[in-house]
Amino acid sequence: MSHPWRDVGDHGMRTSISPAEITALCGLAYQRDVLEVGTAWGYAAVMMAQKGARHVTTVDPHLPHDSNELATGTCQAAQQMMNYYGVADRVTIIQERADEILPRMRGNIYAPGALFDLVFVDGDHTVAATMHDLLWGLWLVRDGGFVACHDYGPDGLPSVTEAFDEVFPAGPSIQVDTLGIMQVWPRDA
Numbered sequence: 352m353s354h355p356w357r358d359v360g361d362h363g364m365r366t367s368i369s370p371a372e373i374t375a376l377c378g379l380a381y382q383r384d385v386l387e388v389g390t391a392w393g394y395a396a397v398m399m400a401q402k403g404a405r406h407v408t409t410v411d412p413h414l415p416h417d418s419n420e421l422a423t424g425t426c427q428a429a430q431q432m433m434n435y436y437g438v439a440d441r442v443t444i445i446q447e448r449a450d451e452i453l454p455r456m457r458g459n460i461y462a463p464g465a466l467f468d469l470v471f472v473d474g475d476h477t478v479a480a481t482m483h484d485l486l487w488g489l490w491l492v493r494d495g496g497f498v499a500c501h502d503y504g505p506d507g508l509p510s511v512t513e514a515f516d517e518v519f520p521a522g523p524s525i526q527v528d529t530l531g532i533m534q535v536w537p538r539d540a
């Protein structure tokens with residue numbers, strides 16, 4: 352099922368992220384470096400930056416796609432949202448597919464050191480793509496950080512739930528609506 356798209360704010364922004372989910376994301380992002388897969392209009396990026404994220408890097412090809420026919424043209428719209436909401440200096444928008452950019456991210460120009468405290472997966476919702484993004488999220492997140500995934504669980508999407516359960520068989524550490532959240536403990540602990 353997952354949440355329907357809805358209008359937010361006064362500037363033509365749309366999202367399917369619920370109020371409880373964005374509250375949880377903003378809490379995890381506070382004073383942290385965030386990587387988001389799936390920008391769309393930029394709602395989560397704007398909110399996390401406004402509520403105190405140190406930096407948000409957000410990735411989206413902004414092309415029509417099987418799992419989101421709405422995406423064309425959202426890159427320009429997302430940049431306008433960053434300017435309108437006054438967070439352009441704390442949000443980097445990368446117009447690329449996650450499967451192309453994530454493997455190149457560790458230590459590249461977009462994020463020196465390329466380690467994040469929160470990786471938020473909300474891009475291509477197919478099983479394969481979600482698994483890809485979760486596994487790369489695990490690779491890119493700092494020890495003690497979080498990997499969060501939208502559209503998880505009985506009220507989410509079967510494809511996302513299948514991928515999440517495959518990568519994290521014990522299920523999420525915390526779940527808020529359809530946001531499955533895993534804390535990534537130190538690898539040698």
Ligand SMILES: C[S@@+](CC[C@H](N)C(=O)[O-])C[C@H]1O[C@@H](n2cnc3c(N)ncnc32)[C@H](O)[C@@H]1O
Pocket residue numbers: 365366367368388389390391392393394395396410411412413414416419422425447448449450473474475476480
């Ligand atoms: C549900 S929307 C994201 C919503 C957004 N996180 C928000 O705050 O409202 C999913 C987005 O994922 C993008 N997407 C599709 N395939 C992708 C891929 N391979 N890599 C990154 N993003 C992708 C789509 O273009 C679409 O804008």
